[in-house]
Amino acid sequence: MATIDPSLVAHLPLFAGFGTEELSDILREARSVRFARNSPVFEEGQDAHSFFVLLHGHVRATKTTPGGEQVVVRYVAPGETFGVAMAIGLPRYPATATAVDDSVVLAWPSATWPRLVAKFPALATNTLQTIGSRLQETHTRVVEMSTQQVERRVAHALLRLAKQSGRKVEHGIEIDFPISRQDIAQMTGTTLHTVSRILSGWESRGLIEGGRQRIVLREPHKLFVLAEATSGEDGPLERP
Amino acid sequence: MATIDPSLVAHLPLFAGFGTEELSDILREARSVRFARNSPVFEEGQDAHSFFVLLHGHVRATKTTPGGEQVVVRYVAPGETFGVAMAIGLPRYPATATAVDDSVVLAWPSATWPRLVAKFPALATNTLQTIGSRLQETHTRVVEMSTQQVERRVAHALLRLAKQSGRKVEHGIEIDFPISRQDIAQMTGTTLHTVSRILSGWESRGLIEGGRQRIVLREPHKLFVLAEATSGEDGPLERP
């Protein structure tokens, strides 16, 4: 088991304020593991054996309802932590994590967490900040789902994905991992049919460019306007 | 300014694992403040001068959209912390907190947080657990809003309120603070009209008993069945 180079992770929020010495200490407990595209990292309900930092690739977290419907909780980008159930006192993972692309993660056995926190209290405060911002984001999502209609929610979702995991390409910004209409539906609380209709509409207006599991934002600014449009206001343009 | 008796708060999750000695130390920094019904404790966007523990009463946290619509983020019950923006690294309150009933809170200046955490690291881990469960609850809410229709969401909301803040009365369980149809609409992402229709229906079926800002659950079990009912019995969409 090769030791991980501290410089790889020194800049991550989780390790803010740590020196190389301490980092090595922490990294000594971790293993790096590779997951192939579409393979599960862990499953909802499993006991939370490890917690993770994503080094490379992308991971999707989903929850499944008793009825079997899936909802995408979030997409994990490189540098982010996930699977921290143990840290927040859950014995089991509350969601399923799947690599949506070939991915590399650092994994710590959950059992090491208490010891690490005892030795490095900053880990707790750093994690607190991370979980805190996730709570904010989730609240924002609740507010959106409560007050906005589907088209605006989808616009927001795309813009967020682009911001988090966008890659500049010739004609705009491409979301740099495979993502289906179904995925977007599960992020925004709608159906793949409705998403497909909306994206088709945007494509014909030149706002985006689609493809199989692929989306390029050609006019992010126009999308943004669409996302922020206050419906109560009298808009200068009516839909043709 | 009277000192607060440690025994009042020793059992709270925030102070789990603390001794009387340490508690006194922490409580020395707090003031207790009373808020009259319908008065604001703090407003969204204000800077986060304090963090709070609710001792008595009930507090509602809401977010307001640019368009002016309000969404209820949560109801705070006695013993819970709120306004912990500072702890999660936010300079400003992300939501408005309003006393929905005459309430008494303990308030610590936010500036004391870093010092308290440095001295008592358990505060950070306790808060991490609290914020973690709130994140879980919010995710559950997202899943519900994504997959269930309004009636079931309202049923879930009432059951949750009853569990958190229900008071046993002669004919069932009464939600023990004033709550309007509008509030419930803002919790479930619907309109007060729809909530009113649903509650009227339930009332005529004997499931609940309503009144101005007042709800009694007469048949919690039937409500529960309603909330959990799997309507679309067939195989849902699965990811292969």
Added chain:
DNA sequence: CGTCGTTGTTGCGCCAACGCAAAGTTCCGC
């Protein structure tokens, strides 16, 4: 290079829930 599974598109009918409107009820201050 043909076949098959997966993903995306689109037309159509329908209904849950919204929005508006108006009236009824309860509470509070003066």
Added chain:
DNA sequence: GCGGAACTTTGCGTTGGCGCAACAACGACG
């Protein structure tokens, strides 16, 4: 105890988006 404000109920017309269904396009794999 009168008047008005806040809350609730209910009817009615409209509609956004769902569900079904059929098809088309793409990619993988033998």
